[in-house]
Amino acid sequence: MDEAIKMKAENVNFFYGKTQALKDVSLDIHAHSVTAIIGPSGCGKSTFIRLLNRMNDLIPHAQLIGRVYLDCQDVFSHAADPVELRRRVGMVFQKPNPFPKSIFENIAYGLHVNNIKDKDFVETRVIESLKKAALWEEVRHRLHESALKLSGGQQQRLCIARCLAVSPEVILFDEPCASLDPISTAKIEELILELKKEYTIVIVTHNMQQAARVADYTAFFLLGELIEFNKTQELFTAPKDKRTEAYITGRFG
Amino acid sequence: MRNPQRTEKIAFFFLFLATLVIALPVGLVVIIIISKGLPAINWQFLSDIPRQGMRSGGIFPAIMGTVYLVTGAIIFALPIGLLAAVYLSEYAKDNMLTRVIKLAIVNLAGVPSVVYGLFGLALFVVFFKFGASILSGSLTLGIMILPIIITASREALESVPYSFREVSYSLGASKWQTIRHTVLPNAIPGILTGTILGLGRAAGETAPILFTVAAFYLPQLPKSIFDQAMALPYHLYVISTQVPNVNEKIRYGTALVLLVLVLCMNLVAILIRYQFRKRKKW
Numbered sequence: 074m075d076e077a078i079k080m081k082a083e084n085v086n087f088f089y090g091k092t093q094a095l096k097d098v099s100l101d102i103h104a105h106s107v108t109a110i111i112g113p114s115g116c117g118k119s120t121f122i123r124l125l126n127r128m129n130d131l132i133p134h135a136q137l138i139g140r141v142y143l144d145c146q147d148v149f150s151h152a153a154d155p156v157e158l159r160r161r162v163g164m165v166f167q168k169p170n171p172f173p174k175s176i177f178e179n180i181a182y183g184l185h186v187n188n189i190k191d192k193d194f195v196e197t198r199v200i201e202s203l204k205k206a207a208l209w210e211e212v213r214h215r216l217h218e219s220a221l222k223l224s225g226g227q228q229q230r231l232c233i234a235r236c237l238a239v240s241p242e243v244i245l246f247d248e249p250c251a252s253l254d255p256i257s258t259a260k261i262e263e264l265i266l267e268l269k270k271e272y273t274i275v276i277v278t279h280n281m282q283q284a285a286r287v288a289d290y291t292a293f294f295l296l297g298e299l300i301e302f303n304k305t306q307e308l309f310t311a312p313k314d315k316r317t318e319a320y321i322t323g324r325f326g
Numbered sequence: 327m328r329n330p331q332r333t334e335k336i337a338f339f340f341l342f343l344a345t346l347v348i349a350l351p352v353g354l355v356v357i358i359i360i361s362k363g364l365p366a367i368n369w370q371f372l373s374d375i376p377r378q379g380m381r382s383g384g385i386f387p388a389i390m391g392t393v394y395l396v397t398g399a400i401i402f403a404l405p406i407g408l409l410a411a412v413y414l415s416e417y418a419k420d421n422m423l424t425r426v427i428k429l430a431i432v433n434l435a436g437v438p439s440v441v442y443g444l445f446g447l448a449l450f451v452v453f454f455k456f457g458a459s460i461l462s463g464s465l466t467l468g469i470m471i472l473p474i475i476i477t478a479s480r481e482a483l484e485s486v487p488y489s490f491r492e493v494s495y496s497l498g499a500s501k502w503q504t505i506r507h508t509v510l511p512n513a514i515p516g517i518l519t520g521t522i523l524g525l526g527r528a529a530g531e532t533a534p535i536l537f538t539v540a541a542f543y544l545p546q547l548p549k550s551i552f553d554q555a556m557a558l559p560y561h562l563y564v565i566s567t568q569v570p571n572v573n574e575k576i577r578y579g580t581a582l583v584l585l586v587l588v589l590c591m592n593l594v595a596i597l598i599r600y601q602f603r604k605r606k607k608w
Contacts, residue, residue, distance in 0.1 A: 126496065133420075160498030170489040172508065183497035186507060232493075239497055 079104040079243060079273040080125060080162075085139035087120055089132065094120045096297045098139075102243070102290075107265060107274045109288030109305065111281055113325065116294040118277045122245050125275065126162040127155040143243070160187065163241030167248040169228035171220035171235075176203075176212050179220045179231060183239035198238055206234035207264055226257025233264065244268065246276040250283065262287050281321055285309050293317045359581050366579025375545050380565055381572050385580055387544055391460075391555035392529055392587065394548065395539065398464025399471060399528045404521055406468075407475030411517075414476070415483040416505055435473035440533035442470045447537040461551040463539025470534050471524035478520020482513035515602035522595040526588045532559040542568070558584040 080102040087095040095117045102108050102125075110118040123129045124141055127148065141148050148158050171179050180199045189195060199216075203209040208230040212223070220231055229249060236244060246265070250258040265274060265287050278284050284291050285305060292302040293314075301308060301317045312318040319325060370384055377383030418424040446466030456462045486509050494504040532540075540560035548555045562580045565572045 128492065128496065131492075131495065156498055156500050159496055164496040166489065166492065166496075168489065170487075170493050172490060172493070173512065182494070182507070183499075186494070186497065186499040186503045235493075235497065 077104045078102065079144065080275075081142040081145075082121070082124070083140040083142070085121075085124065085137065085141065087117075087124065087129070087138075088136045090134045094297050095124075098294075098297075098299045100292055100299060100302055102273060102275055104273050105269055105271075106289040107269050107276060107287050108290045108292065109284035110275065110277045110292045110294060111279075111284050111320075112294035112300075113320070114279075115296075117297040118294050119247055121294065122164075122247055122275055122277050125243070125245055126159050126164055128159075128164065130155055160239055161241055162243040162245060163236035163239060164245045164247065165229070165232050165236055165249050167251050169225055169232055169252070171223070171228050171231055173219065173221055175217045176220045176223070176231060177216040180235050180238045183235060187239060202234040202238040205237050205268070206230045207260065207267075208234055224257075226253050226260060229253060229257065229261060230264065233261075233268075237268075241272065243273045243275065246274065246278075248277050248279060251279065258283070281309075293320060295320070356585070359578055359585055362574060363578035363580075363582030366573075366575040367582065371576075371579055372583070376543065376561075380543060380561075380569050381576070385558070385561060385583065387547055388556040388558045388561040388580070389583065389587075390547055391539075391541075391557040392559075392584075394460050394555055395463050395467055395535065395557055396525050396529050398460060398551070399467035400521065400525060402465055402468035403472050403475055403524070407472050407521075408479050408517060410472075411476045411479030411483060412505060412510075415480045416501070416509065431473050431476055435477065438533075439470060439531050440536075442466055442534040443537050445469070446534060451538055457552065458537070458539055458541075458554050459552045460539055460548055460555050463535045463555070463557075464551075466534045466538045467528040467531065470531065471528050474524035474527065475517075475521050478523070479513070479517045482516025482520070483509055485516065486512045515598050519595045519599050522591050522598070526591040526595075529591065530559055530584065530588050532563055535560055558587070 078101045082098055082100045085095055085098045086093065098117075098121060100121075110121060112118050120129065124137065125143075125148075129135050129137070137149060143158065143161065147153060172182060174182075177199055180202055181195050184195050184198060189198075200209065203212065208227060211227060212231075220228065223231060233244075233249075250261055253261065262283065265276065268274060269289075276284075276287065288305045290302065291305040291308045293300045293308065293312075293316075295316055301312060301314045303313070308317065309321055312321060372384060372389065373386050374384030375387055376385065414424065414428065418427075443466065446462055446469070450456045450462035450465050451458055454462075456465075490508050490512065491504055494508045495501075499507065535557050539555055539557070541554040541556050542564060544554065544556050558580065562577065562584060565580065566577055
């Protein structure tokens with residue numbers, strides 16, 4: 074593990090009310106690599122990824138003990154601003170969720186709320202983001218049509234483009250292919266491999282093959298605990314923990 | 327009752343009868359008012375002042391008075407109601423105070439309109455010394471429709487999917503930016519629908535304007551918001567009960583104008599909702 078560490082979780086415990094969702098999780102996320110988080114439903118993978126951009130702040134009665142760092146800065150310290158954090162750590166959600174606006178407006182939204190008014194700049198950035206998300210050729214002639222007219226896979230790439238437009242450093246993918254067909258899934262995976270050159274990527278997935286295909290590192294969560302974390306190849310070929318082995322060979326999950 | 331087919335027929339008959347009983351009076355009201363009122367409607371009736379002790383002439387001042395009152399009520403109630411709804415649905419924490427406020431709003435909706443009239447008389451007419459005026463009447467009507475606007479707006483705001491807010495936050499928007507750019511635009515049709523229904527109510531009520539603004543008879547239009555005004559519902563009350571020997575045609579004509587005014591507002595609300603449903607796809 075030689076790349077620089079972009080984000081770091083240190084002894085993270087997370088509670089929804091009295092239910093403990095994460096137990097003492099420590100995990101390093103390496104810059105310009107893809108880190109996959111796998112595990113059965115309810116193992117805390119979504120909870121974990123949502124800590125990285127403080128989306129869990131919105132949940133009432135949730136409590137965190139432990140630290141999360143982005144470039145060595147504590148993102149939960151009093152001085153840290155969650156709004157600023159989310160500009161640096163973007164997120165793509167499980168269900169494609171475009172706003173009921175035009176394709177162009179969807180992508181410009183993040184720039185708009187960041188007070189970027191320069192029209193030429195916004196236009197350039199929208200086009201750039203669509204190209205990076207491999208959607209430009211499909212939508213170049215209908216930028217001002219409703220984003221809801223796009224197919225599911227296109228909508229998900231639009232959501233990726235929307236996330237790229239604010240120039241994040243880290244992108245969190247929360248089961249981005251869960252509702253997509255295999256061809257759309259392949260496109261998204263291809264895209265993720267392309268994006269890791271420029272961004273640091275964390276992806277939660279139910280699909281072990283997907284983790285094996287796209288991830289450099291893989292973390293296996295079970296019942297809120299981080300069971301094993303290693304380079305993907307090693308985790309899948311020579312798991313150190315019996316539970317990891319049981320999961321990846323399909324004995325449960 | 328062993329024959330299930332016969333049971334089915336009997337059940338159908340009673341269910342249909344109940345529905346018919348509801349529809350019939352509504353239809354009759356509309357038919358009677360139209361058939362008796364339509365002969366009175368002409369340009370003079372709509373544009374002239376009442377003449378000969380309101381036994382002939384038109385109802386123009388009453389129409390305009392109602393328009394003024396409704397406009398005033400909306401200028402007052404929409405901003406306050408909307409801001410309160412945003413606070414309650416987006417910002418307020420679920421605690422004792424919030425629950426008391428929500429309960430108060432629900433109760434406010436159930437207060438009889440004549441009580442609003444007395445309240446307006448005490449507060450606006452007497453205490454604030456606005457006198458019987460368009461201002462007092464508008465404020466009273468505004469308070470009366472506040473709960474309608476707040477409730478409709480809250481429902482509209484809360485029906486905006488959580489995922490929209492989530493995405494907005496994830497793109498680095500603050501809470502207010504999320505409300506301003508994502509929640510409000512998607513809630514506006516619902517808010518407008520509620521507002522227009524509130525307006526329809528304000529246009530039709532007699533009791534709240536009885537003590538606060540309504541003039542028995544005014545030969546000219548009000549000149550400022552501190553003047554009294556005539557209003558359709560009160561005018562209808564006056565020519566039906568206070569003035570003897572008013573031609574039935576004029577009474578039903580006035581009722582028809584009021585009915586059409588309120589129905590038009592409801593129609594606009596329905597159209598807005600329909601337009602929005604067509605676009606909405608989540």
